[in-house]
Amino acid sequence: MILQASEYKQGKGSAMDYSAALDQAIGKLHEEGRYRTFIDIERRKGAYPQAIWTRPDGSETEITVWCGNDYLGMGQHPVVLKAMHEALDATGAGSGGTRNISGTTVYHKRLEVELADLHGQEAALVFSSAYNANDATLSTLRKLFPGLIIYSDQLNHASMIEGIKRFDGPKRIFRHNDIQHLRELLAADDPAAPKLIAFESIYSMDGDFGPIEAICDLADEFNALTYLDEVHAVGMYGPRGGGVAERDGLTGRIDIFNGTLGKAFGVFGGYIAGTAKMMDAIRSYAPGFIFTTSIPPSVAAGAAAAIAFLKTSDGQELRDKQQLHARILKMRLRGLGMPIIDHGSHIVPVHVGHPVHCKALSDMLLAEFGIYVQPINFPTVPRGTERLRFTPSPVHDPKQIDQLVHAMDDLWSQCKLNRHTCVA
Ligand SMILES: Cc1ncc(COP(=O)(O)O)c(C=O)c1O
Numbered sequence: 001m002i003l004q005a006s007e008y009k010q011g012k013g014s015a016m017d018y019s020a021a022l023d024q025a026i027g028k029l030h031e032e033g034r035y036r037t038f039i040d041i042e043r044r045k046g047a048y049p050q051a052i053w054t055r056p057d058g059s060e061t062e063i064t065v066w067c068g069n070d071y072l073g074m075g076q077h078p079v080v081l082k083a084m085h086e087a088l089d090a091t092g093a094g095s096g097g098t099r100n101i102s103g104t105t106v107y108h109k110r111l112e113v114e115l116a117d118l119h120g121q122e123a124a125l126v127f128s129s130a131y132n133a134n135d136a137t138l139s140t141l142r143k144l145f146p147g148l149i150i151y152s153d154q155l156n157h158a159s160m161i162e163g164i165k166r167f168d169g170p171k172r173i174f175r176h177n178d179i180q181h182l183r184e185l186l187a188a189d190d191p192a193a194p195k196l197i198a199f200e201s202i203y204s205m206d207g208d209f210g211p212i213e214a215i216c217d218l219a220d221e222f223n224a225l226t227y228l229d230e231v232h233a234v235g236m237y238g239p240r241g242g243g244v245a246e247r248d249g250l251t252g253r254i255d256i257f258n259g260t261l262g263k264a265f266g267v268f269g270g271y272i273a274g275t276a277k278m279m280d281a282i283r284s285y286a287p288g289f290i291f292t293t294s295i296p297p298s299v300a301a302g303a304a305a306a307i308a309f310l311k312t313s314d315g316q317e318l319r320d321k322q323q324l325h326a327r328i329l330k331m332r333l334r335g336l337g338m339p340i341i342d343h344g345s346h347i348v349p350v351h352v353g354h355p356v357h358c359k360a361l362s363d364m365l366l367a368e369f370g371i372y373v374q375p376i377n378f379p380t381v382p383r384g385t386e387r388l389r390f391t392p393s394p395v396h397d398p399k400q401i402d403q404l405v406h407a408m409d410d411l412w413s414q415c416k417l418n419r420h421t422c423v424a
Pocket of ligand 1: 129270
């Protein structure tokens with residue numbers, strides 16, 4: 001019999017009982033109704049948002065995915081799959097190294113050129129995820145700008161928060177989207193100190209937009225750099241899918257863009273974009289870029305194909321259809337008196353406000369209607385604001401939208417939940 005290490009290490013005397021500590025940590029999540037269960041789904045190429053759900057007992061059910069971040073269905077787009085197949089057949093599976101040691105291929109270089117062009121910047125750097133890109137870049141900046149102060153929106157994504165925590169320099173948190181508060185914080189610091197403002201163009205849990213122009217104005221006034229996470233906006237906004245900054249004509253005012261290749265571009269990976277000098281410095285100093293295997297060439301090829309496609313009018317057609325579906329879904333749920341959170345973006349959150357109810361609704365949608373939407377609980381959102389977050393795409397058809405609306409109506413009545421409150 002093979003014993004797990006933890007079985008040997010039951011607390012002896014005053015020594016730590018590791019197993020009990022794990023039970024306690026996991027038990028706490030169960031008690032608070034926020035223990036996470038991953039459901040096992042297999043997407044069907046060409047049929048997405050349909051997928052097969054395999055239950056723990058092995059039985060299978062066809063479901064509709066309503067919470068994916070493959071916002072435009074690019075994960076199954078023939079242009080992307082063709083590029084990936086070709087690269088896979090040409091080069092094999094992995095890159096075989098870090099960017100510095102044999103892991104830079106023509107596919108990585110092409111992808112970075114595509115990304116720089118997307119954001120109207122001189123250069124870009126690809127990371128294994130946008131999480132890594134945020135964490136590695138923000139934590140490295142103090143090496144480049146001694147004395148740097150980072151100003152961070154209170155609702156910034158965990159990856160920015162982690163990077164800023166590890167940044168080991170002065171940091172200020174401004175209230176979410178509160179320009180006046182940001183101004184006060186900037187004004188209170190030494191005018192000569194180097195500064196950077198980190199924020200997002202779309203905060204994905206509420207679907208609200210960051211005040212990009214007003215923040216850029218403050219950055220000009222206080223000689224600060226701007227760091228914009230466009231993870232939920234790239235591919236989705238702007239005439240070429242360059243994000244909200246592109247849509248609003250503000251591309252030239254951002255110093256560092258962050259984006260993902262894993263959501264609207266449908267593949268995997270993350271990046272930053274900026275001046276050639278900024279990219280060169282981060283490339284040279286960020287451990288999270290230097291000491292890790294580069295993404296597989298096939299992934300780079302697929303992402304580059306998705307970005308190139310979404311720059312075209314065909315890409316615009318997908319964006320338009322996605323926006324239309326989001327508007328229809330919001331209108332119909334609002335018509336039923338559901339408490340939707342509507343800031344005019346592509347995301348459709350429905351406020352539930354209790355972790356146990358939120359999980360129960362999600363379970364019922366799945367079990368009774370074959371509709372998959374993951375409950376969003378603390379710490380992803382503040383306690384009391386638990387929600388179901390729907391992500392309509394161009395590949396959700398009117399029948400699937402109809403099914404969702406009827407299922408929500410049915411459950412809202414069954415569970416006697418409140419209607420007629422719109423949170424905006
Ligand atoms: C705002 C934001 N930034 C960064 C990330 C990380 O992106 P990735 O999945 O590429 O690591 C996420 C992921 O959801 C996000 O929401």
